[in-house]
Amino acid sequence: MMPDLILPSPAKLNLFLHIVGRRPDGYHELQTLFQFLDYGDELGFTLTPERPGVRLAEPLAGVPDTDNLVIRAAHALMGQVSAPLTGVTIHVRKRLPMGGGLGGGSSNAATTLLGLNHLWQLGLNLDELADLGLSLGADVPVFVRGHAAFGEGVGEKLTEAHPPEDWFVILKPACNINTGKIFSEQGLTRNTPRIKIAPAFEGDASRYRNDCEDVVRKLYPEVNQSLDWLSQFGPARLTGTGACIFGRFPTESAARIIWESKPSGVTGFVAKGVNISPLHKKLTELE
Numbered sequence: 001m002m003p004d005l006i007l008p009s010p011a012k013l014n015l016f017l018h019i020v021g022r023r024p025d026g027y028h029e030l031q032t033l034f035q036f037l038d039y040g041d042e043l044g045f046t047l048t049p050e051r052p053g054v055r056l057a058e059p060l061a062g063v064p065d066t067d068n069l070v071i072r073a074a075h076a077l078m079g080q081v082s083a084p085l086t087g088v089t090i091h092v093r094k095r096l097p098m099g100g101g102l103g104g105g106s107s108n109a110a111t112t113l114l115g116l117n118h119l120w121q122l123g124l125n126l127d128e129l130a131d132l133g134l135s136l137g138a139d140v141p142v143f144v145r146g147h148a149a150f151g152e153g154v155g156e157k158l159t160e161a162h163p164p165e166d167w168f169v170i171l172k173p174a175c176n177i178n179t180g181k182i183f184s185e186q187g188l189t190r191n192t193p194r195i196k197i198a199p200a201f202e203g204d205a206s207r208y209r210n211d212c213e214d215v216v217r218k219l220y221p222e223v224n225q226s227l228d229w230l231s232q233f234g235p236a237r238l239t240g241t242g243a244c245i246f247g248r249f250p251t252e253s254a255a256r257i258i259w260e261s262k263p264s265g266v267t268g269f270v271a272k273g274v275n276i277s278p279l280h281k282k283l284t285e286l287e
């Protein structure tokens, strides 16, 4: 059966990620530049008037349904309204590697919040949805707002940004990295000076850096090797706490040439960086 609504759930990159301090609760204060990719998962929503509640069409491998950010986002939204809501089945077409620093789970949560707000005609605004999203994860608000952004705090204080919309080769080295483990490493750089004038910095990709990179290179030889390989063709960086890395190219064909020559055993994709989320583009078309 055709879903009632199909929406994209794009990936993000952290074009740079600076750790500028630590809060009393141990969480790290970041300064980061988020950009979306025109590549990601897809969520299909099918209304089920005969069956109330929210469910997944199929479970995600390794993620119990109650932990799935799609279900958690739907429940968070249902908690905001007292009126009875039509049942819905959500199909997740996964293309993004999980736990790779591309924000797939957070993006799925945001797509669910906006998709159900639309289907159920709840009328919540983006501020309300971003607040709900933050309770699910630090990366959810930027996906809810849908504009490339300079993020501060844990990534939830967002200022719209306009980095160049280049092409990227994204590589997924064959290892999984736990975000909590990286943030608890003793050798992590935690004292990068704060950037005061973000727009001046955004335009200069040669200054982009990820403070997790040194620690991740030491702990994960697969990431180290992939970064060394991709760096031959230009600056290559880690996104989030990894394991995915990206290299920047001015054109699609330049990116594809490098992609075709990647070492065996490494997966990934080629995608364009975009400053307006594909999710918001699609929702605007529906209005």
Ligand SMILES: C[C@@](CO)(OP(=O)(O)O)[C@H](O)COP(=O)(O)OP(=O)(O)OC[C@H]1O[C@@H](n2ccc(N)nc2=O)[C@H](O)[C@@H]1O
Pocket: 014, 026, 027, 028, 029, 030, 032, 100, 101, 102, 103, 137, 138, 139, 154, 155, 179, 180, 181, 183, 239, 240, 241, 242
């Ligand atoms: C690093 C970033 C950058 O975009 O992305 P990913 O690599 O996850 O995509 C995010 O800030 C990830 O935020 P979020 O998704 O909420 O982090 P979680 O996986 O819940 O964090 C796991 C653990 O890492 C530590 N943690 C996380 C974020 C942060 N700013 N400081 C921390 O110290 C905390 O101990 C937390 O319990």
Ligand SMILES: Nc1ncnc2c1ncn2[C@@H]1O[C@H](COP(=O)(O)OP(=O)(O)O)[C@@H](O)[C@H]1O
Pocket: 060, 062, 063, 067, 068, 069, 070, 092, 097, 098, 099, 100, 101, 102, 103, 104, 105, 106, 107, 108, 109, 240, 242
């Ligand atoms: N719908 C979902 N998609 C992906 N991961 C999910 C989802 N729901 C829960 N998770 C959990 O969230 C973790 C982080 O996933 P993800 O957001 O894709 O990576 P990252 O935060 O590294 O960018 C996964 O390892 C998985 O256990």
